Structure formats: C-alpha cells, structure tokens
Amino acid sequence: MSKPQKLHPISYFNGLINAIKQNIVVFIIFIFFQLKDFDFSNPASYTWSGIVLVFFLLSYIPQIIRIMNTRYWIENNTFILTTGLFNKKRKELNIKRIQSIDMSQGVVNQIIGGVDLQIKTPSDGIVLSVISKKQGEYLENYIDQLQSELKQEELQIQNEEKTTNNSVIDQRVEKNETEIAVSDLDGASYSSSTIIDKTKRIPVYQMRFKELLFMAMTSGAIGVTLAALVPVYGAVRELIPWSKLSYQISQLVQFISITILIIILLVLLVAYIIGTIITMIRFYGFTVMLENEQLKIEYGFINKKRMTVPTKRLQAVVERQSHIRKLFGYTAIHFIITSDFENKKLDDDENDAGSVTILPFIKRDKAYQIIQNLIPNLSYQQVNEGMPLSGFHRHILIPSTIVISMAAIGWYFWNQLLWLFMIVSILIIGLLVLKGYLYVKHAGFKMTEDQMTIQNFELFKRNIYYFKENHILGFDTWQHPLLKSNSLSNFNFIIAKGMSNESINLKYARSEDVQMLKLWYLRGEKNGAL
Structure with missing residues (x-):
C-alpha cells in the first residue's frame, strides 16, 4: 500500500452528476423555455446552449482536475492523501488515531463496484469518493491489521520495561523476581492473543425479514390519521342541510363527499405503502x-x-x-x-x-x-x-389555549364549520392530555x-x-x-x-x-x- 493509488474511474461519472446538480436551474430554464423554440438551422439559436455548456464546463472541469490529481497511500504507519494541481494539499492521518472506516454504496456504485470511503479520527477525517469496493475492503482490513500490530508492539515495549525494572530490584529476592517476570510475559502473550482474537467478527444482531416488515408497518402515525379522519368527515356531513336540498342534489352531494373520502383514504393508503417500502429498502439486511x-x-x-x-x-x-x-x-x-x-x-x-x-x-x-x-x-x-401531579396541567394549558384560540378565530370567519373546529380541537387536546398523563405517571x-x-x-x-x-x-x-x-x-x-x-x-x-x-x-x- 506504499504505492500511490488513484480514485476509481467512476469518479468522473459522479463528477458529471454533481456538475448537473449544480447547474440544474440553468438546465431547467433551457429545456422548458428554449428547447421548444430551438432552430437547429439558425446559428443564433446556439447562444443559450453555449451559455449552458460554459456553466457546465466551469463546474465539471475542476472536478476532473481534482479526481486526476488525487492520490492516497499508507507510509510509515500514516495514511496520506494528496490533492490539487498547482496548489498541492497533503493530509496525513496517524494509523493509531483512526477510529472508524465507513463505506457507502449507491445504485451506480453497486453496478460498477465502487464505494465512498470515509476515514475518521477524533479530530479529522478523509473522504475518498469513489474507489473500488475491493480496494475499500482491502484498506479497511489493512488498517485494522496495522492497528493490531501497533498495539502488540506497545504491549511488548511495556513488558520489556517491566522486565528491565524488575531486574534492578534487590538480588535477595531474585528467584521471586524471575517468577514474576515469567508471569508477566505469560500475561503479555495472552493480551497479544486477545488482540488477534478481537479481529474476528462476532455476530451481534441481524434483522429478519419478518421484523423488517413489522418495523416498517409500525413506523408511522397512520392510525392516528385514520382515527381523526372519520369524525372530521362526519362533522362535514352534519354541516350540509340535506333536508333543504332536493333529492337529486342531495344524492349528488353525498356521492361526491363519499368519493372524496375514498380518494383521501386511497391516498393515505398509498402513502403508507410507499413509506413502508422506503423503510424496508433503507434498513434491508441490517x-x-x-x-x-x-x-x-x-x-x-x-x-x-x-x-x-x-x-x-x-x-x-x-x-x-x-x-x-x-x-x-x-x-x-x-x-x-x-x-x-x-x-x-x-x-x-x-x-x-x-x-x-x-x-x-x-x-x-x-x-x-x-x-x-x-x-x-x-x-x-x-x-x-x-x-408531581401539580405539573400535569402545565403540559396542557399553553398548547390547549393556542388550539382553542385558533379554533375560535376559525369559527369567527367560518361559523358554519363550528363542529369541524370543535372535533379537531378536542382530538388535539385529547392527545395533549394523554401525553401529560404518561409524563406524570411514568x-x-x-x-x-x-x-x-x-x-x-x-x-x-x-x-x-x-x-x-x-x-x-x-x-x-x-x-x-x-x-x-x-x-x-x-x-x-x-x-x-x-x-x-x-x-x-x-x-x-x-x-x-x-x-x-x-x-x-x-x-x-x-x-x-x-
């Protein structure tokens, strides 16, 4: 690992994506306002496309230069990173101070086998975006091995110092001193073996698919939303003077209201399913x-x-x-x-x-x-x-006052929605009372x-x-x-x-x-x- 390494070629593609993101507003303006009137036979029409290209190149070329001139390697128990073309920057991390090595792999990186690698110390860090997955795993294992070797060297030095100190003690207890030194060396060998054993990965937890599905299904407050929707719908129905409407109109209004309720329920259901799928995708294989x-x-x-x-x-x-x-x-x-x-x-x-x-x-x-x-x-x-029970009402008083005030203002301007404001206010205050009870009780x-x-x-x-x-x-x-x-x-x-x-x-x-x-x-x- 002493030879300087380059970033993965996919880094250039990632740089392209970043350049597009940085100029997304310019691209949107060009596509929606210029592309429809673009005349390929008129040279003047290429002015806007030239401006877009200039902005894009100004964003992409620096990233190409950065990727081409990035090198990293390990030398003398130090991780070294160099970047820059004219103004060379060099960052060094002591292997002993490295605390964590994290890897992230998006969809594109999974296809081509690249990873974003992040190396952290207590006060600094390095990000390599993008290197090959094989190289990332090799770096992680190599750094772990170096850290274990450095720990073993420290233990050997400590035991040598103990042995040296024991040798200068009074010769009258030389026999006992020898036994102590031997026991210390035995302890050192045990510690070394412990370090070697610690490099083995011990399984702690793996989420099963059943747990993953159950977690995703219980991750939102969809039940609260559905529970609140039914009484609100009932309140809206009560506001409509069905007796004053003709039979045909009342049937039409009821049909429309039921249709709206079904649409809302379907939207909530679809949102719930999408949220469940997103959660499962995010925590898959935890x-x-x-x-x-x-x-x-x-x-x-x-x-x-x-x-x-x-x-x-x-x-x-x-x-x-x-x-x-x-x-x-x-x-x-x-x-x-x-x-x-x-x-x-x-x-x-x-x-x-x-x-x-x-x-x-x-x-x-x-x-x-x-x-x-x-x-x-x-x-x-x-x-x-x-x-203390004397703190119970303090969890409710101010929020409830705000809710009631907002409901009163709403009723003042829309007095026909009185029941709707009352039901929503009661639901919110009920949740606040529940929270206050749990807080005081538990x-x-x-x-x-x-x-x-x-x-x-x-x-x-x-x-x-x-x-x-x-x-x-x-x-x-x-x-x-x-x-x-x-x-x-x-x-x-x-x-x-x-x-x-x-x-x-x-x-x-x-x-x-x-x-x-x-x-x-x-x-x-x-x-x-x-």
Missing part, C-alpha cells in the same frame, strides 16, 4: 457485528452502507419506543457518540449527526441482553417513575454514584437515556415564579453528541430532587442511589 471493540453495521438495499461505531466514543445509550411498538414488546436502541469531523461530501451520515441506530427493531428483553454485553459498564436499571430518573438514567415522554414515544457522570458537560436548571411557588423546577443535562451536544431534560420535577441532582453533578456531597 446487520451488526463486533470486531476489535468496534461495531460494524451494514444495511441498505439501494444505497448500501457500512459504518463503524467505536464504543470508546459512546456518550449515552438511548432507548426510543413508540406507544404502538410498546404494545407488541418491541423497541429501538441508539448510541450517542462524539465526532469532530464535519463531513460535507457524504449525505445521511449518522455518525456525524451523533445518533447511531444500533438495534432498530427488536424485542425489548433481547435488546437489553445485547447492550449489556456490548456496554457492560452501564447499569440498565428502571427509573423511579412518577412526577417519567422519572434514577441516580447512582456515577450514572444517571432519565425517562421522558414525547407525544408518540418515550425515551430512556443511560449515561455516565463523567460524560456530562453541563447541568442547567430554570424556574419561573409560578413554578417556584409550587416547588417545581426544570432541569437538563448536557452531553456531547456528534460535533454539538444533546440536552436531556425533565420538566416540572420536585425542587428538592433538582437540588439533589445539582449537588450530585457538582460533587458537593457523596450521594447513594436515588
């Missing part, structure tokens, strides 16, 4: 493997992705469970990780966003068995559920010596966060006079996420509990479990 303290995740049918999640960058484990999936005992597990590399060349990069889906759809008890083995230093205990937290667990609720799902005390970046509390008079307070913990941060909060908690959390964060006193 597989998680464990290799060398890293999770290797592969998924996708049209756009295949392979990404690496270093468990050392883990900041928090998050369970996200919708109310529908809870009925069937299924849930989803996400990891919040850090990333200092801002990638602008590859889209849909969850590592950069900081939240990575590890188990997208799995039985809850099985999910916790898996993450307990993956992240054993976290304790997955149930929170102490229950928030939200809560669990504090131990070095870990925090928080469970909160959104309108259609619940979230459970598990994170260590040493991963917390900040702690905020806030309350207004009305909250203070009721001994309530809001708080949120801040942890690192991607290149930014994540706020994990609970609203309307007891002020004494919030004060205890503050002391726990500041280490003002030694706290036990709460």
Whole structure:
C-alpha cells in the first residue's frame, strides 16, 4: 500500500452528476423555455446552449482536475492523501488515531463496484469518493491489521520495561523476581492473543425479514390519521342541510363527499405503502457485528452502507419506543457518540449527526441482553417513575389555549364549520392530555454514584437515556415564579453528541430532587442511589 493509488474511474461519472446538480436551474430554464423554440438551422439559436455548456464546463472541469490529481497511500504507519494541481494539499492521518472506516454504496456504485470511503479520527477525517469496493475492503482490513500490530508492539515495549525494572530490584529476592517476570510475559502473550482474537467478527444482531416488515408497518402515525379522519368527515356531513336540498342534489352531494373520502383514504393508503417500502429498502439486511471493540453495521438495499461505531466514543445509550411498538414488546436502541469531523461530501451520515441506530427493531428483553454485553459498564436499571401531579396541567394549558384560540378565530370567519373546529380541537387536546398523563405517571430518573438514567415522554414515544457522570458537560436548571411557588423546577443535562451536544431534560420535577441532582453533578456531597 506504499504505492500511490488513484480514485476509481467512476469518479468522473459522479463528477458529471454533481456538475448537473449544480447547474440544474440553468438546465431547467433551457429545456422548458428554449428547447421548444430551438432552430437547429439558425446559428443564433446556439447562444443559450453555449451559455449552458460554459456553466457546465466551469463546474465539471475542476472536478476532473481534482479526481486526476488525487492520490492516497499508507507510509510509515500514516495514511496520506494528496490533492490539487498547482496548489498541492497533503493530509496525513496517524494509523493509531483512526477510529472508524465507513463505506457507502449507491445504485451506480453497486453496478460498477465502487464505494465512498470515509476515514475518521477524533479530530479529522478523509473522504475518498469513489474507489473500488475491493480496494475499500482491502484498506479497511489493512488498517485494522496495522492497528493490531501497533498495539502488540506497545504491549511488548511495556513488558520489556517491566522486565528491565524488575531486574534492578534487590538480588535477595531474585528467584521471586524471575517468577514474576515469567508471569508477566505469560500475561503479555495472552493480551497479544486477545488482540488477534478481537479481529474476528462476532455476530451481534441481524434483522429478519419478518421484523423488517413489522418495523416498517409500525413506523408511522397512520392510525392516528385514520382515527381523526372519520369524525372530521362526519362533522362535514352534519354541516350540509340535506333536508333543504332536493333529492337529486342531495344524492349528488353525498356521492361526491363519499368519493372524496375514498380518494383521501386511497391516498393515505398509498402513502403508507410507499413509506413502508422506503423503510424496508433503507434498513434491508441490517446487520451488526463486533470486531476489535468496534461495531460494524451494514444495511441498505439501494444505497448500501457500512459504518463503524467505536464504543470508546459512546456518550449515552438511548432507548426510543413508540406507544404502538410498546404494545407488541418491541423497541429501538441508539448510541450517542462524539465526532469532530464535519463531513460535507457524504449525505445521511449518522455518525456525524451523533445518533447511531444500533438495534432498530427488536424485542425489548433481547435488546437489553445485547447492550449489556456490548456496554457492560452501564447499569440498565428502571427509573423511579412518577412526577408531581401539580405539573400535569402545565403540559396542557399553553398548547390547549393556542388550539382553542385558533379554533375560535376559525369559527369567527367560518361559523358554519363550528363542529369541524370543535372535533379537531378536542382530538388535539385529547392527545395533549394523554401525553401529560404518561409524563406524570411514568417519567422519572434514577441516580447512582456515577450514572444517571432519565425517562421522558414525547407525544408518540418515550425515551430512556443511560449515561455516565463523567460524560456530562453541563447541568442547567430554570424556574419561573409560578413554578417556584409550587416547588417545581426544570432541569437538563448536557452531553456531547456528534460535533454539538444533546440536552436531556425533565420538566416540572420536585425542587428538592433538582437540588439533589445539582449537588450530585457538582460533587458537593457523596450521594447513594436515588
């Protein structure tokens, strides 16, 4: 790998696509406004096409130059990338600092065997677009091998230093010293073998087709939409004065209204089916493997992705469970990780966003068995559920006031739609009441010596966060006079996420509990479990 390598020839085709995207407005103007009146026999007609060609070449030629002059290779345990024609740019990444190697493969790349490769370190990264899939897999394996060899060398150096230090100890215990040195060497050989064994991929999870289909079917709020549609239709029917209409007109209006309802239902059904298919295509073949303290995740049918999640960058484990999936005992597990590399060349990069889906759809008890083995230093205990009842109406009051005000304004201008506005308002307020009930009944937290667990609720799902005390970046509390008079307070913990941060909060908690959390964060006193 010491010889400089070129990008895959398909890179030129990708550059062509990018140039078209950059000039899509110019192409649309030419096609719709100039092409229909284009006179092939008149040289003046070629003016606009010449302008379009110039814009296109100005976008495409720099990409050709960049691709032709891009070289990459590995030398002296360093990954080197050079780009540029006149102004040569050189970037170097230390092999030991590489944390993840991700690959993405779109439809065109699948046809010709190319991949987009992304190499990340804690503070930098390199994107190679496009190289051959074979070369990408070779690079990944070669870098993993180099990292394992470097770790073995470090272990050997450490053991040599231990042996040297032991040799200068008092000669009166020379025999014991020899035994200790031998045991240390045995430990070193075991560690080396452990490193070698870690390079083997251990299957962690693979989504079956049945689970994939069930996940896609329960991924949306289609049930809520259908439930809301029927009473709205009934309200509209009540607004029409059927008795004042002639028989023929009333039959026609009823036929039209039923037809509209059927069309709406068909549109919703088609949208639901399309959404289900898209979800299945996106998560097709979702597989998680464990290799060398890293999770290797592969998924996708049209756009295949392979990404690496270093468990050392883990900041928090998050369970996200919708109310529908809870009925069937299924849930989803996400990891919040850090990333200092801002990638602008590859889209849909969850590592950069900081939240990575590890188990997208799995039985809850099985999910916790898996993450307990993956992240054993976290304790997955149930929170102490229950928030103050005095905070219940605060989840509803302001949103309900807004909904009622909007309904009143609508009724003022369209008083014939009173029942429609009432039904929609009741449905929305009902959902807010349900959310407030779940929040007061089941939200809560669990504090131990070095870990925090928080469970909160959104309108259609619940979230459970598990994170260590040493991963917390900040702690905020806030309350207004009305909250203070009721001994309530809001708080949120801040942890690192991607290149930014994540706020994990609970609203309307007891002020004494919030004060205890503050002391726990500041280490003002030694706290036990709460």
